[in-house]
Amino acid sequence: MKKVSLIILDGFGINEATPEENSITQAENRPNFSKLFAFPGYTRLKASGRDVGIVEGFMGGSEVGHLTIGAGKIVKQNILEINDLLDNDEFEKLPEFTEMVYYLRKSGKSLHIAGLLGTPGVHSYQPHLYGLLKIIPSEINVYLHLFTDGRDSPRTESVNYLQELIDFISDKKNVKISSISGRYFAMDRDNNWERIQKSYDAILGKIEKSDKDPITYLKQSYSDKVFDEFIEPIYFVSGKAFESGDVFLHYNYRSDRATQLTKIIEKDFGSENIYTMTKYYNEFAGKYFIKKQKVENTLGEIISKKGLSQLHIAETEKFAHVTKFFNGGAQIVYPGEKDILVASHKVATYDMDPEMSADEIFAEYEKNAKDFDFTVVNYANGDMVGHTGCLVCTSTSIEKLDEIIGKTIDYCAENNIDLLITADHGNCEVMGTPQDPCTSHTTNEVPFWYIKDGEVVKTKPNGGLSNVAPTILEIMGIAKASDMKESLLLD
Incomplete structure (x- = not known):
C-alpha cells in the first residue's frame, strides 16, 4: 500500500487572462513552482x-473546494x-x-435579519435576502443588520x-436598515472576540x-480610506436595536x-428565537431552515474503513476545511484519523504576516x-x-510556500511517499494593481501535480476537484466508491 500526501494551496489558481501577474507564482525566486508549471503534463482542474x-x-x-476534494x-x-x-x-x-x-404575528415582536451583502455566493447570496423579504408578511417589522464584504467582491x-x-x-415600509458592519468585525472566525x-x-x-443614511455613511468611509471589509460598525437611529423577545435570523x-456572532447572541438571549439558514455548529439549539x-x-x-491511518494539518484559519469540510461537512474524526491544529498568528490582517x-x-x-498512510495539509x-x-x-507569501514545497518534495522522496499538490480555488494569481487591487477569489482553474520519487508524473490534462480523491485511492490501491468521479492517472 502506497503512502500519499495531499498539499492544498489555498487560493492558488492559474492565470492566463493577465499573464504578467504570473510573476507572483512563477518568478525566478520561485524555482519549485516555476519547475512545476513548466512541466507540460500537469492537470488543470475546474474549481x-x-x-x-x-x-x-x-x-x-x-x-466547497475542500468538500468537493x-x-x-x-x-x-x-x-x-x-x-x-x-x-x-x-x-x-x-x-x-x-x-x-x-410567533412574530402573535407576539408583535420584531424580526432582525443579519448577513453579508453581495452576490459572489461564497458565504451568502443577496437574492436570498430578497426572497425572504418577499415572503415575510407586511405587518411584521423587519430590521436589517448588514455586513459589507470587500474580500469576495471589490473593496x-x-x-x-x-x-x-x-x-x-x-x-x-416595514423594512428598515438598523446597522452596518464590515465583515472584518461581524464575520471573524479566529476567536478575535473584540x-x-x-x-x-x-x-x-x-x-x-x-442619523446619516447608510449610503452616505459608506461613501464617507470610502473618503476616509476605510473600505468595505473594515467598515466601522454603526447603528442607525432610524432602525431598531435587537432586544429580548425579538427574532434574530442570520x-x-x-x-x-x-x-x-450567532454563538454570542444565543448565549445572551437563548436559542428559542434564533434562526439560521443552515446549522452553524453542532451544539446550536436554535432553528435552521436547510x-x-x-x-x-x-x-x-473510505481510508478509515480500510483500517488505515490519516493525518489532517492546517492552521486555525483553515482548520475546519481540512477536517469538517474535507470529511463531507460532518464534524467527525474517523477512526485512525489525527488532526493537528497549528495556531494562526494573531495579527489584524495577514499583509502584516x-x-x-x-x-x-x-x-x-x-x-x-x-507515520501515516494518508496526509492532507492546507497552506x-x-x-x-x-x-x-x-x-x-x-x-512574499508565495516565496515562502515555494520554499516549503521544495522541502516537501524532498521529504516525500526520502520517505517513499507519493505527493499530490493542488488548490481549492483561485485568488492570489490575480492581484490587480496597487491602485486597483483585486481581493476576491477567481473562477480560474487550479493546478494538479503528481510527484513520485521527486519527479513530476504526467496526468490527464483536464479534470475537476472531484477527481482528486479517486486519484488518491488509485495510488493507494483502494477501490473508489461507485459514485465517485474518475482518477486523473493515465492508463
Missing part, C-alpha cells in the same frame, strides 16, 4: 461553478438548495419558517449592493449612533464565518507524515494574504 456544486459562473471557495464527487451546495426553495415557493412552507411567522462594491437593496425595499463585540454592539444599539448559509445532506463514502471515510504559520505547519508535517497563504490586496505581501 468553480457547477463543478463544485454552486451556481454556474460563480467563484469557488474554501468550503474530499467527497470525490460534485455535491449540490446550499446556495442551489435555497434558490430552488425560494423559486418554487417552497421556502415559506418550511415548518421552521411558518413557526417563526406565527467598494458594497455601496452598489446596498443601493440595490434600498431600491428593493423602497415600497416595503471584533465580534463591535458588530454585536451595533446590533444591540450600544455603539455609535448615526441568512448566511456558510457556517464558518457566521458561527461566532438540513444538511449526508455526504457518504468520502475519502477519509504574509508567511503566516507555514513554517510551523511544515514542522508538524515533517515530524508526523511518514492558507495564497488565499488569506491574497485577500488583503497587497501585491508585495502576497509575493
